Amino acid sequence: MAQESTCPVREIRQEVASALAQESIKEPRARMRAEKLLVLLEDIAQGRAGSEHLADLKAVARSLTERQDAHGADLGQRILSLLESQGEIFQSHILTRNCASGACDMLAPAPCQMACPSGIDVPSYVALIGQGRYQEAVNLIRQDNPFPWVCGLVCTHPCEFVCVRGQVDSPVAIKELKAFAAEKALSEGRYLNPPKEPATGHMVCVVGAGPAGLTAAYFLALKGHKVTVIEALPMAGGMMMVGIPRFRLPREVIDREVAFIEELGVEFRFNTRLGVEVTLQSLRKEGFEAFFIAVGAHASHRLAVPGEDLPQVLDAVRFLRDVAMGARKRPGERVLVVGGGNVAIDAARTLVRLGCREVTLLYRRSRSEMPANVEEVRQAEEEGVRLVFLTIPVEVMGEKGRVVGLRCLRARLSEPDARGRRRPVPIEGSDHIMAADAVVTAIGQRVLTEGLEHLDLRWSSWDTIVADTITAGAGREGIFAGGDVVLGPATVVEAIGAGKRAAEGIDRFLKGLPQPTMPAVPVRRARLEPWEMAASLKMDLKRCEMPLLGPERRRITFQQVELGLGEEQARREAHRCLRCDICKRCGRCVVVCRDRMEIDALKLGYVGQPGESPTDFRMTSERCILCGACAANCPTGAMQMEDRGEERLLILGGTILQRERLERCQGCGDYLGPSRYLDFVRKRTSGLAQAFAGRLLCEKCARRATAESKSGMSVPQG
Amino acid sequence: MSEYYLFHDSSKCIGCLSCEVHCKENKRLPVGPRLCRVMTVGPKMVGGLPKVDFIFMPCFHCERPWCVAACPTGAMQKRAEDGIVFVNEELCVGCKACMRACPWGVPQWNPETGKAVKCDYCKDRVDKGLEPACVAKCVTKCLHFGRPEQMVDSRRERHAKAMAAVGWEVTLRQPTAPASKPRKPPVRKQAE
Numbered sequence: 001m002a003q004e005s006t007c008p009v010r011e012i013r014q015e016v017a018s019a020l021a022q023e024s025i026k027e028p029r030a031r032m033r034a035e036k037l038l039v040l041l042e043d044i045a046q047g048r049a050g051s052e053h054l055a056d057l058k059a060v061a062r063s064l065t066e067r068q069d070a071h072g073a074d075l076g077q078r079i080l081s082l083l084e085s086q087g088e089i090f091q092s093h094i095l096t097r098n099c100a101s102g103a104c105d106m107l108a109p110a111p112c113q114m115a116c117p118s119g120i121d122v123p124s125y126v127a128l129i130g131q132g133r134y135q136e137a138v139n140l141i142r143q144d145n146p147f148p149w150v151c152g153l154v155c156t157h158p159c160e161f162v163c164v165r166g167q168v169d170s171p172v173a174i175k176e177l178k179a180f181a182a183e184k185a186l187s188e189g190r191y192l193n194p195p196k197e198p199a200t201g202h203m204v205c206v207v208g209a210g211p212a213g214l215t216a217a218y219f220l221a222l223k224g225h226k227v228t229v230i231e232a233l234p235m236a237g238g239m240m241m242v243g244i245p246r247f248r249l250p251r252e253v254i255d256r257e258v259a260f261i262e263e264l265g266v267e268f269r270f271n272t273r274l275g276v277e278v279t280l281q282s283l284r285k286e287g288f289e290a291f292f293i294a295v296g297a298h299a300s301h302r303l304a305v306p307g308e309d310l311p312q313v314l315d316a317v318r319f320l321r322d323v324a325m326g327a328r329k330r331p332g333e334r335v336l337v338v339g340g341g342n343v344a345i346d347a348a349r350t351l352v353r354l355g356c357r358e359v360t361l362l363y364r365r366s367r368s369e370m371p372a373n374v375e376e377v378r379q380a381e382e383e384g385v386r387l388v389f390l391t392i393p394v395e396v397m398g399e400k401g402r403v404v405g406l407r408c409l410r411a412r413l414s415e416p417d418a419r420g421r422r423r424p425v426p427i428e429g430s431d432h433i434m435a436a437d438a439v440v441t442a443i444g445q446r447v448l449t450e451g452l453e454h455l456d457l458r459w460s461s462w463d464t465i466v467a468d469t470i471t472a473g474a475g476r477e478g479i480f481a482g483g484d485v486v487l488g489p490a491t492v493v494e495a496i497g498a499g500k501r502a503a504e505g506i507d508r509f510l511k512g513l514p515q516p517t518m519p520a521v522p523v524r525r526a527r528l529e530p531w532e533m534a535a536s537l538k539m540d541l542k543r544c545e546m547p548l549l550g551p552e553r554r555r556i557t558f559q560q561v562e563l564g565l566g567e568e569q570a571r572r573e574a575h576r577c578l579r580c581d582i583c584k585r586c587g588r589c590v591v592v593c594r595d596r597m598e599i600d601a602l603k604l605g606y607v608g609q610p611g612e613s614p615t616d617f618r619m620t621s622e623r624c625i626l627c628g629a630c631a632a633n634c635p636t637g638a639m640q641m642e643d644r645g646e647e648r649l650l651i652l653g654g655t656i657l658q659r660e661r662l663e664r665c666q667g668c669g670d671y672l673g674p675s676r677y678l679d680f681v682r683k684r685t686s687g688l689a690q691a692f693a694g695r696l697l698c699e700k701c702a703r704r705a706t707a708e709s710k711s712g713m714s715v716p717q718g
Numbered sequence: 719m720s721e722y723y724l725f726h727d728s729s730k731c732i733g734c735l736s737c738e739v740h741c742k743e744n745k746r747l748p749v750g751p752r753l754c755r756v757m758t759v760g761p762k763m764v765g766g767l768p769k770v771d772f773i774f775m776p777c778f779h780c781e782r783p784w785c786v787a788a789c790p791t792g793a794m795q796k797r798a799e800d801g802i803v804f805v806n807e808e809l810c811v812g813c814k815a816c817m818r819a820c821p822w823g824v825p826q827w828n829p830e831t832g833k834a835v836k837c838d839y840c841k842d843r844v845d846k847g848l849e850p851a852c853v854a855k856c857v858t859k860c861l862h863f864g865r866p867e868q869m870v871d872s873r874r875e876r877h878a879k880a881m882a883a884v885g886w887e888v889t890l891r892q893p894t895a896p897a898s899k900p901r902k903p904p905v906r907k908q909a910e
Contacts, residue, residue: 596791596811632812632832673818681818684788702823707757707773 007103008086009093012079013041019075030072033064037079044090045104047097047524054090058083088518097524105635108584109522112159112174117497118145118215119522122159122174123581127528129181130574132567138185139192140525141178145496146218146261147211147240149186149253152179153562154244156373156491164580167606168615170543172576179562180570191260197224202510205230205288207274210238211492212483213294214261215499216506221264223507228288230272232295239296239484240492242321243343245350246558248376275451280479290478290506293452293465294499297445297484303338307396308441312403316347316442323350330354332437336406337361337385338393339442340370345377347440348385352555360386360434362393364411364424379561382551388434392426396439405433445489455479464488471505471515472498480506530579530654535617537575538655544573578606579653583638589630589652597629602657620657625676626650648674667701720801722839723866724853726774730860733758733772737852737861744840744851751826753777753837754852774861776852777824777837779803785836788819794834797841804838807831839863 016038025031040057043049057079064076083090093099099107100114112122120141128137141148155175163171185191202225206213209231217227235241237254262268272278280291300315302308314331316339335356337348340363351359361380363370366389370377381387395407410430413422446463457474458466465481467474474481482498484490490498501520508515547563548554554561565573585607594600601623605613626648631641640651643662648671650658660674672678678696697705733756741747741754753776760770779796783803786794793809794816796802805816805825810833816825817834825836840850848854853863 592811596809597813598790627813627815629811629813678818681788681815684790684815685784685819688782688784688787697823699817699820699823699825702821703755703757703775706822707755707759707775710773710775 007099007101008082008089009041009045009099010103012082013038013045015078016041016075019071025069025072025075027067027069027072030064030067030069033060033067034072034075036060037064037075044093045099046106047093047527049094051094053094054083054087057090088516092518092521095523096521097527098521100521102584105584105586106637107524108636109524110580111162111164112580113522113524115158115162116144116522117158117491117494118151118500119497119520120144120159121523121525121581123577123579124524124526124528125181126172126174126177126574126577127526127531127579129177130531130571130577131528132571134181134184135188135192137181139194141181142191143194143525144500144522145493146215147257147492147496148178149182149257150211150240150249151493151496152176152182153253153560154240154249155493158493164578164585164606165576168539168578173544173546173565173573176544176546176562176565177570177574180565180567183564184567186256191257193260193264194222196222196264199226200224200510202226202290203228203286203288204290204292204506204510205283206292206294208238208294208296208483208485209233209236209258209268209270210294210296210483210495211240212495212499212502213238213292214258215496216292216294216482216503217266217499218261218264219500219503220506221261221266223503225507225510226265226267228267228269230269230274230278232271232273234270236268236270239298239495242324243296243317243346244492245320245346245353246324247349247353247554247561248346250560273451275454280455290510291480292472292499292502292506293455293457293474293479293481293485294483294495294502295447295452295485297447297489299446299448300441301444301446303393303396303441303443305393305395307398307403310396310398310401310403312438313396314438314440316343316440317445319347319440320350323354328354330356331440332356332403334358334436335360335438335440336393336434336436337440337442338406339363339444340365340372341442341444342372342376343445344440344442345372345380345385347442349376349380349383351440352380352383352385353558355556358386359384360388360436362388362391362406362408362434364390364392365413365422366390369413369422379548379554383554384551390424391434392424393439394431397433403436403438405435406439407431407433445484447485447488452485457481462488468505470501470517470519471508472502473505473509473515478509480509524581527581530582531575532651532654532656533575534656535620538617541572541576543576544569579638582636583607583653584636586635588633588635589639592629592633593624597627599623599625599627601625602630604652617652617655617657620650621659624650624658625680626658626660626674627677627680643671646671663696665698665701666696667705668698670698670700672696672698720779720797720803720839721865722779722800722802722844722863724774724776724839724850725862727860727862728772728774730858731756731772731774732858733770734857736855736857737774740851740855741837741840744843745835747828747835748830751828751835753824753826753835774852775822775824776839776850777803778822779839784819784821785816785825788815790815794825800844802839802841802844803836804841805834805836807833810834 019025020034025034037060040053061076061079065073098109102108110123125137125140138148157175159174160171165172204220204225204227206217206229209229217229220227236258240254300317335351337344348359348361390411392409392411393406394409397405397407409426411424411426414425416422449463460466465474465486467481467486472480472482480502482502483495549561587607590602590604593602601620603616603619605615628641631639638653642649646661647659648662649656662671663675665672735756737754738752755775757773757775758770759773761768786796791809791811793806812832825834828835849863853861
């Protein structure tokens with residue numbers, strides 16, 4: 001990591017440690033208390049602390065202030081005021097066993113977990129899959145996210161973009177592994193909901209059964225609240241159900257996962273719209289104390305060009321919804337899709353499946369600017385969708401009330417602006433007409449505000465509710481909001497994250513607890529032993545290929561495109577993980593080996609600055625003498641050196657970097673070290689006289705031999 | 719060799735390990751490393767009686783130390799002014815080359831810091847004009863520290879006294895020496 005941010009826990013711990021080391025605290029009882037403080041702080045910084053640590057810390061710090069020791073009293077006072085001002089960070093260290101800043105070595109979180117909007121402990125569930133413990137993997141995911149299978153199929157996987165393995169070759173297929181574990185767990189049985197807390201008697205109403213609302217319902221139900229979800233559509237799932245086509249996310253997947261939420265006692269009222277069938281007042285009368293507004297962005301932006309009102313101009317959101325609800329009629333033979341996002345791609349691929357002869361997607365910028373997922377774009381092209389870039393629609397051409405084409409301009413990209421975005425600039429005189437029977441527009445979505453006006457909330461200029469980013473509070477007593485209605489059109493996993501945050505905020509509101517002022521840190525759910533394997537295998541494992549349905553078949557059916565990983569494939573994929581929950585990639589091992597020992601055996605490019613050097617685990621064995629300096633300097637214990645049988649091994653996060661046979665002490669037979677290491681020392685001392693006539697002795701035997709020879713000398717002979 | 723001389727009068731040593739305890743206490747060492755060691759040699763039969771020798775083993779602070787030569791990081795150093803061999807903790811990376819190189823097994827491993835640690839005659843104390851911790855707290859006063867020219871030649875002194883008192887055979891502790899004139903039994907003092 002380039003730089004280490006600061007953490008109050010680490011700072012005060014170092015301060016106490018140095019005060020003790022420098023003996024600046026003189027009074028014996030003050031010293032004793034400072035030593036106790038250090039133990040407590042160490043526990044917090046190492047993830048060993050329990051619920052009583054904070055109170056203990058406060059009590060000991062207070063008693064330190066009362067001792068007759070100026071330095072000690074000052075230190076105690078500083079801890080007390082730190083607990084006052086930044087107690088949340090101390091609390092978060094204890095509860096999450098993650099230090100968001102990464103400064104506390106043992107609690108440095110993995111990048112994938114920090115990147116996940118729902119905060120899933122990715123390294124732990126990937127490790128569980130690697131061990132074949134699929135049910136446990138799913139249980140672990142569901143402590144943070146009730147939709148492992150949905151996310152396994154459609155998540156935009158921000159985790160994979162930060163995956164450190166990507167610096168070595170390609171990221172771990174985190175999303176695919178999640179789908180695999182979920183499918184495996186369900187095919188072998190069922191999900192086990194986490195234990196539910198005792199009923200609180202509080203009633204919460206969730207508005208919208210999309211990913212945000214369902215997630216909030218799940219976590220609130222687990223907290224023991226009585227949750228009712230009202231939903232305008234006749235089924236649960238929201239945009240997951242009516243926005244994402246079935247060939248990417250089968251309905252059964254959503255239904256199965258929603259069923260486990262329902263099992264927690266969550267009640268659903270379908271075909272019920274807020275502001276129409278029910279109002280805030282009527283719901284309050286029913287006894288609901290808190291509300292979570294989580295409606296989706298179900299309206300489309302308009303192209304704002306002439307001819308847009310022709311009946312064959314469809315907005316993608318409505319089109320996809322109608323198809324999802326069963327209207328499988330193609331809108332025309334030749335269809336143009338306008339837009340470059342995932343919705344545009346989904347619409348185009350759906351049109352292919354409905355039997356449209358020609359499906360062409362128009363995008364204003366070029367391929368590299370497309371916001372759509374690369375994989376989806378590739379699949380769309382395989383299915384026969386034609387992509388046309390740098391094209392701006394200016395008029396829908398109609399004849400006798402029917403669309404006949406789209407007049408477009410070609411564009412070029414401007415130089416990047418201050419934000420680095422390149423704008424499409426129309427080229428004058430490049431008018432041309434693209435023939436079409438129908439046009440589907442997918443240029444962005446917005447929230448339908450009707451029915452929500454009576455809530456009397458603050459709205460942004462983008463028609464989204466202004467809500468607290470930490471608690472989801474929407475500014476009115478008991479009203480919370482999250483998901484698309486706050487974020488604007490977002491992803492499933494962002495909605496899930498919003499629902500999770502809101503659940504926490506609502507729970508605290510209902511229980512009358514103070515709300516946090518800092519964003520929640522994801523929880524480290526486990527610390528699993530890494531899977532041990534040879535360096536060459538770790539390097540050779542390449543990212544798995546998801547088996548797909550053939551493109552011919554895909555063109556005619558809504559059958560799921562991704563066929564899922566096989567068990568062997570999934571486990572091998574899981575073994576690619578570099579376990580960043582253990583190794584914080586500080587690069588100390590490399591620096592020690594290269595600059596201090598001047599051996600330069602470790603080729604671990606990914607632990608240093610990006611692009612500094614390549615990574616090759618296999619190359620360690622060329623130079624490594626197994627001196628153990630890297631392991632001795634590893635702050636997290638990711639680098640381990642151990643003697644096993646006749647061998648000494650160097651292991652980084654499960655990857656065996658080096659192994660050598662050990663030589664034995666000629667005195668006691670204890671293991672000494674591999675011959676490479678002994679040669680290294682021998683070479684360095686070759687200029688000096690040989691002791692013990694070249695006998696190889698361990699340090700204990702050497703002492704004994706010396707003592708014996710000395711003793712002999714002290715007894716005069718004869 | 720360093721300019722200092724640490725003399726252990728083994729005939730006065732009772733193997734109480736006070737030296738080791740105070741050494742560790744002074745250096746705040748965890749379980750494991752023992753910078754000075756009292757090694758028990760024996761028992762062997764001397765004149766029909768079992769006898770053990772207590773050998774005090776600090777670092778010899780060699781003239782040309784193996785450990786300094788072996789150290790790849792320059793952490794192991796020999797002080798120019800007085801020849802004390804010591805570890806600079808900042809520079810030590812814990813490769814244990816010094817431990818392997820030392821023929822006497824002097825450098826030790828501190829599992830808490832992951833670094834090597836060794837007897838440096840308590841140079842911080844020496845620099846303040848104090849004796850090393852082991853010497854300062856030796857119960858029987860069998861450890862003596864100083865510059866060789868200042869040291870009392872206690873062995874010679876004792877030998878001379880013993881000769882005057884009982885004759886030379888006893889003092890030499892010969893394996894076959896007859897106990898013709900046994901030493902006076904030690905006077906047992908009342909516990910204080």
